[in-house]
Amino acid sequence: MASRYHLDALNARIPDGAANGGARTKKVLNKYYLAMADTAVGGTINEHAFWDIKVPVGLVTPLTLVIDFLMLSATSGNIVFYVYVEAISDTDPINLLTTTSFATVNASAATAVPSSAGYPTSVSVSLTNDDAAVAADRLRIWIARGATDAGDTATGDLYFDRADLRDAA
C-alpha cells in the first residue's frame, strides 16, 4: 500500500456560504483543521470539503483513504465519514461547468471517538466506489461528516486534520 496524495485542511476546496454546508476552517495552536458539525445544514447537507487532484501515474486500485481527526468536546460516541469520488477522463462526455458525477458514497465504519477531547485518532475508509479512477483522471474527493448517519452519535464538532490517499501498489 503506497501513499499517493496528501489531503490537508488548507488545500481543501470549501463550498461558499454556511448554507451550502462548507466545513469551517479553524486555526488552533498554529495548526489548521476543518470543523464539521454533528448535524446537517438544513437537516440534509452534511458539512464537507473537496480536494481536486490529478490521479498519479502508476495508481493501482482499490483506493483507501485514511483520515486523521479529533473531536472538539465529545468524549464518547461514534463518528461516520462519507467519502465520494469523482474521476473524469479526457474523453468523458461531461460538461464540467454544469455537471458533477460523483460515485456512490463510501461510508466509514462507525468509529469510536477518543475518550479525551482533542486527542488524535484516525479512520480508514475503503473507496470501493472510486468512479473507475485511472491514472491521469481529474479526481475529486468529497469528504463529509456523516452527521445524518444513525451511526454518527458523537455530539459537537469534529475537527478534520488531514487524510492520506493510498492505493494498492
Place this chain on the structure above:
Amino acid sequence: MAISDPKRVQTLINRAAAAAQEMQAAAAELIALRTRYQNITPAISVAGTPLAGNLTALNTWITDVDAVANRAIANTVIAAAVPSHRGDAV
C-alpha cells in the same frame, strides 16, 4: 437519513440550558432589585399602587423564581451543553 438519538437529546439539553441560563440571569436580577428596594430607607410605601396588598406575593414569587431557575436539573443541563452542537436535531 436518521439522526442519532444522542444528538436529539443534545439538542434538548442545549436549548434547555440556554433557557435555564436566561432564567437564572433574570432571577439574579430580580433578587438584586429586591435587595436594593428593601434596603431603601425610609421604607417605601406601596399604598395606592398596584402593589398595595401584593408586596408579600411579589416577594414570594421572586423567591420561587430564583428557586426554580437554580434547581439542580437546570445546572445539570447547563453543564451538559455542548456549544458546538448545532441544536436543530429535534
